[in-house]
Amino acid sequence: MIRCLVVDDEPLALDILTDYIEKVPFLELVKATTSAFEALSLVQNNAADLVFLDVQMPELTGIQFLKIINGKCCVILTTAYSQYALDGYELDVCDYLLKPIAFDRFYKAVSKVQSQLAPVSSVPQAPERPASTAPDFIFVKTEHRIQKIYIHDILYIEGLKDYVSIFTPVERVITLQHMKKLEEVLPNQRFARVHKSFIVSIDKIESIERGRIQIGDKIIPIGDTYRDSFFKKIEDRNI
Template sequence: MSINCLIIDDEQAAIDILRSYIKSIPSLNLVATSIDPLEALDIVNTQKIDLVFIDIQMPELSGISFIKLVKGRCKFILTTAYKQYAIEGFDNNAIDYLIKPIAFERFLQALQKVQIPHSASNIIQESNTGNQVNTDNFIFVKTDNRIQRINLSEILFIEGLGNYVTIHTEKGKFVTLLNVKDLEESLPSEGFARVHRSYIISLSKIEFIEGNQVYLDKDLNIPLGDTYKNQLWAILDGKTITGKKPPF
């Protein structure tokens, strides 16, 4: 048994991301995608749709209005760039609320709230633990006029400035309209750590820590904020051979 899915979004790039995620889960069946909510309404009315991924802000018909029209015939996961609609979405029985850009790990967490066949549950769990499915090793972010794929293994550090972040990678820099906290929540905690109110680092890229600086190489150092010192030590403690706390 598989779950029949529908994607509704007025941005084709956002549809493409969700399509790739859905196709990586064998027990999910993507029936259709649509940039037109009125067309999508006809699909729901004429085909068997179990789960809909729907953007909230769309011309002609909003995602919330769409949910109300369908009247419980299928389940909904909301996708949007704006957090302020979350409460209204849950008030209308949405299963979950995904903030764009959507990381694969966060997508899997949303699926775990759906009653899905046992085989699909296995795939999700294996993906989270890294045993078999490796498609959670990247994220997508919106930068300029494109949706950019960024491999997590290539991220050096992330620098925040107000409502923007710059993701520094081995291949270059990418600026996107996000804040550091939003991006921190989308990254796997076992691979990244916040070391300053404006910085997140890749743990695998740390060369050494000296004083209030984390060095990713001898010429690239990131400030270590007092608020985050104990948190970083707790993360590194299991990999630190000395029994004494490091002098930072």
């Protein structure tokens, strides 16, 4: 069992990582705290094997924290700012998670830590994550907050350069994100990339006609690049 400590000055970020840790059988949460000094005390007393560490904190930055503990335990950096990645890797962090953090990316990072700790701690190998543990929601960063969106509510996603709009029956959520990243995070059997600018929820499709998909009042084109893979996905559902 890998003992985990979460350090972040944002309570919502603590809640997300706490929830993810509870989903993984070989992880155990020791503490989730907004205080870098409390976390530092726990690490110095050997209370944790792995720290999820935010970079920008008011009391003590993540980089300062890393320099103080000097490799005493494994560290995964968590931040919304990719420019800190180089500093983290120079200080030998195990991984770097960019917010908003998807569960599959989180699982990949902790599996890497498990492999590193296994020779000395005899941690058993993690079983493959069953499909049933896949999250039923995602968190996306909007202009003023991190917003939770249930996957079953998503109708379709429209991309424009570095921004995407996620449409649900009640709202449109705009986030600074790439279509490719969302395509990787969303369940493959439930969503399909049908155009360079569109991902659709398959079970929300009302009709398909002349290379166009209708979802509610929206007509979505099917791009030539994605046509074959899309129709192959829905082929098994045809009667």
